[in-house]
Amino acid sequence: MTKYLVGIDGGGSKTDFLLCDLEFNQIARRISTRSNPNDIGIDALITLVRENLSALILESKIDQSQIVAAFAGIAGLTCADYAERITKVLCSALPNAKCAALHDGINVLYVVFADTDGVSIICGTGSSCFVKRGNDIIRIGGYGKYDLTGNGYEIGKAAIAHALKAVDGREKSGALASLIKEKFGNDLVGRLDSLIALTKNEIAALAPLVFKACEQGDEHAQSIIDENMRYIAKLIERAGDYFEGQYFVALAGGILKSTVSQAALYKLIPSRVRLITSEHDPAFGAAAKAKSLL
Numbered sequence: 001m002t003k004y005l006v007g008i009d010g011g012g013s014k015t016d017f018l019l020c021d022l023e024f025n026q027i028a029r030r031i032s033t034r035s036n037p038n039d040i041g042i043d044a045l046i047t048l049v050r051e052n053l054s055a056l057i058l059e060s061k062i063d064q065s066q067i068v069a070a071f072a073g074i075a076g077l078t079c080a081d082y083a084e085r086i087t088k089v090l091c092s093a094l095p096n097a098k099c100a101a102l103h104d105g106i107n108v109l110y111v112v113f114a115d116t117d118g119v120s121i122i123c124g125t126g127s128s129c130f131v132k133r134g135n136d137i138i139r140i141g142g143y144g145k146y147d148l149t150g151n152g153y154e155i156g157k158a159a160i161a162h163a164l165k166a167v168d169g170r171e172k173s174g175a176l177a178s179l180i181k182e183k184f185g186n187d188l189v190g191r192l193d194s195l196i197a198l199t200k201n202e203i204a205a206l207a208p209l210v211f212k213a214c215e216q217g218d219e220h221a222q223s224i225i226d227e228n229m230r231y232i233a234k235l236i237e238r239a240g241d242y243f244e245g246q247y248f249v250a251l252a253g254g255i256l257k258s259t260v261s262q263a264a265l266y267k268l269i270p271s272r273v274r275l276i277t278s279e280h281d282p283a284f285g286a287a288a289k290a291k292s293l294l
Helices: 042-060 082-094 105-112 152-167 174-185 192-196 200-203 205-214 220-243 260-265 284-292
Strands: 003-009 014-019 026-033 067-074 098-100 120-121 127-133 136-140 246-250 271-274
Touching: 003 042, 003 105, 003 284, 014 042, 014 284, 026 042, 042 067, 067 082, 067 105, 067 120, 067 284, 082 174, 082 271, 098 136, 105 127, 105 136, 105 246, 105 284, 120 220, 127 220, 136 220, 152 174, 152 192, 152 200, 152 205, 174 205, 174 220, 200 284, 205 220, 220 246, 220 260, 260 271
Parallel strands: 003 067, 067 098, 120 246, 246 271
Antiparallel strands: 003 014, 014 026, 120 127, 127 136
């Protein structure tokens, strides 16, 4: 009987459900909506996982008893008892499988460092850092509202703040302020209520405007990117305390795909760091973590 794995990668913008064999050949896949329980609520997350997992198995046309392991790495699961509750959902849906759930940083670690040690950095809507040493996983930073920097949400929020300051003359207007006005209209103060009502994802979606303004030489935009990359560099520097000599850091998330943010980060990290990106999506890392449960 052929055996299969399930890997789930969830964050602030989407959730990736993967079914593969033990050699990580994709059998079926589904992309769904965001899944951080701190944003959508734990009950909504439970429903999301149950429905998409059922659909994944149905589409694959395999018997669920053939699934031998499953792992869900989802942003926000380190809060409250969320990881335990999602693990129970997986165990209920897949009674023959070894199941576990934790933060999405695990997925990035295992997609690159399944059999070795290393560091993962996620910088998307939110940000986080995890160190893998053998079977130990150490978290550094990314503690929700108490540790907010180095992510799309903070970059987008800073862009709006700058544009509003440019309106009353506290900061010089340039390419970034102009791009924000093009997005929301010239009367930003008049639209303050709607700006305040923007969701976390809507604010994070403004990050590409900051990158664009950087490419146009806007100093305020560059300052925003530099500040956020300094936070990421600090995470990487602290992770280095767990290694002697050279160590590898896997990058993930939309913010770190930008050449603007990459250039800023390269200037700030220790010389012994080697930054790498994976050829595979983090959902395959979740599947690799699932396989490690066997």
